[in-house]
Amino acid sequence: MEKLILHILIILLPVHINSIFLENRKAGQSPYILGLINGFCAFLTMSFSISALGLYWDLRYIPLVISFLYYGPIAGFIVLFIIFIERFMMGGDGVMIAFVSAIFAAIYPFFVRKKYSVGTKQKKIRIILTSGILIAIGQLVITYSFLHFHNDGHSDALHLFYVVLVYGVVQCFGIFASMLLHEKINEKRQMLLEIVRAEKLNTLGEMAASIAHEIRNPLTVVKGFLQLMQKQEKDNNYQYLSLILSELGRAELIINDYLNFAKPQFKKMENTRLGDLLINIVTLMESIALKNGVNLKFTVYSNPEILSDKNLLTQAFINLIKNAIEATPKKGEVIIHLNEDQDNIILKIADTGKGMSKEQLSQLGTLFYTTREKGTGIGTSVSIKIIEEMKGKVIFQSELGMGTEVTILFPRMR
Known part of the structure; x- marks a missing residue:
């Protein structure tokens, strides 16, 4: 003994x-x-x-x-x-x-x-x-x-x-x-x-919200006057005004992302069927997948219901799926899988891209961090923030040369 x-x-x-x-x-x-x-x-x-x-x-x-x-x-x-x-x-x-x-x-x-x-x-x-x-x-x-x-x-x-x-x-x-x-x-x-992460995000969130709010006000004024000028302008400057308005619209989207990162604004919380929502999102993303030469697969074994803001949740899913498509080479695959167990609703988004190292994986979701040349480092952070505010959890798994898998867990409604 x-x-x-x-x-x-x-x-x-x-x-x-x-x-x-x-x-x-x-x-x-x-x-x-x-x-x-x-x-x-x-x-x-x-x-x-x-x-x-x-x-x-x-x-x-x-x-x-x-x-x-x-x-x-x-x-x-x-x-x-x-x-x-x-x-x-x-x-x-x-x-x-x-x-x-x-x-x-x-x-x-x-x-x-x-x-x-x-x-x-x-x-x-x-x-x-x-x-x-x-x-x-x-x-x-x-x-x-x-x-x-x-x-x-x-x-x-x-x-x-x-x-x-x-x-x-x-x-x-x-x-x-x-x-x-x-x-x-x-x-x-x-x-x-x-x-540590919460402290960093809180500091960045307050700073982002403050800056974004101050920038959005003058942009709104500028955009309004440019729209008035566009209605009156019919000569050679018309095409430039259209371009300027387009870029201002893009700037507004980025600013809204910052505000959503700081504190997502849930305007309409309602019961949402995830299966139905994902079918619409996948249909929307198929054109992007085809353009990139990527095969998009979606399997759904259940159609669970969660309480969410449908528009913000759609934005979060689109960001994550778009990231997977852009990380996947031509003739690669992005697989979206929806299921549930006794405790959680489980959504997995897996790609066959180049994957990430442990160092890259540890920084994923940090504001401004991105592995793409043209990325802003905002979309993934905003998506994680939205999902977490809806009581969800996001888990990233990746190996170099093996692709990346994103697992999203939502507690089941009782």
């Missing part, structure tokens, strides 16, 4: 190291450093393993699972490699079965890591507990098969089942405890980022 408690403390060690020493450092984001730390913890659990049925029992697979799910495949394979080395050095008859068990333990978290990273807390708990249960079942089958042939069919099946049951329960508890600590740290980190 003392060794099991020691194992639990060891597997929770990486969480505290990351939180105390690496949280605000680049090393805290390095899969190599994190893999080595978790690998060292797996090494420690194996160094204090429990001997039963002629085999070594410990919680080495918990750092392995956590590394794949939270730190990525590089960290996971580093831990797996360290487990292989340590188990080989320990020797004994069960070296090969230990290798097989370790590979089996790594398969499930390796394939579900992407779903895990974007899943809800309930989904993460299911994946974590499934990992623990699968490891225990795999351990039971593999170990029983080994002992059955190694002992000429005289293995104590009941004793083995009891050992694996205790081992599986402790392992599930350890994985669950480690997951809760990781989630708490991630929530804390996310909260700090949101506070």
Whole structure:
């Protein structure tokens, strides 16, 4: 029992190291450093393993699972490699079965890591507990098969089942405890980022609103007099007046974007069917997609209802879809997918463009930041602001060369 408690403390060690020493450092984001730390913890659990049925029992697979799910495949394979080395050095008859068990333990978290990273807390708990249960079942089958042939069919099946049951329960508890600590740290980190972001946006918003309001008043006066002149002017200057009015109209749109960024003005809140709204938007955007040589696909599995300002929500969706189209090369695809689960309405906009680096992704949504040459850096910020004011959430995922996916979540109406 003392060794099991020691194992639990060891597997929770990486969480505290990351939180105390690496949280605000680049090393805290390095899969190599994190893999080595978790690998060292797996090494420690194996160094204090429990001997039963002629085999070594410990919680080495918990750092392995956590590394794949939270730190990525590089960290996971580093831990797996360290487990292989340590188990080989320990020797004994069960070296090969230990290798097989370790590979089996790594398969499930390796394939579900992407779903895990974007899943809800309930989904993460299911994946974590499934990992623990699968490891225990795999351990039971593999170990029983080994002992059955190694002992000429005289293995104590009941004793083995009891050992694996205790081992599986402790392992599930350890994985669950480690997951809760990781989630708490991630929530804390996310909260700090949101506070910093909110402060920046609030400052920029107040400044933008003040400037935009002061500029719009003289522009309105100028535009009014130019319209009067256009009605009277019929000579060669007529075409110039039309051009000036057109550019003033564009300036007004930009100023309205600034004002919407500062504080979206919801003029008419009403129940809106997202499926119907998106069908109209996609129909509108098809001409832009064709012009850019992009294939626009839309799939809808439900037609949920939300409370929103239809015009502002349309503006937000058009901005995001237009960004996806413009980021996609010719013969590429933009896929729009609408669905819902028990808690949220889920809209995904995915493109097959060049994608973004982690640095670019971290700045996305910041006022004036854009990855396009002719972009103003306003549209995406305004879209995010509108969606968040409607109790929604916008999540960006992107990899260089793999495109970008925007996930928009709205709480379901009860």
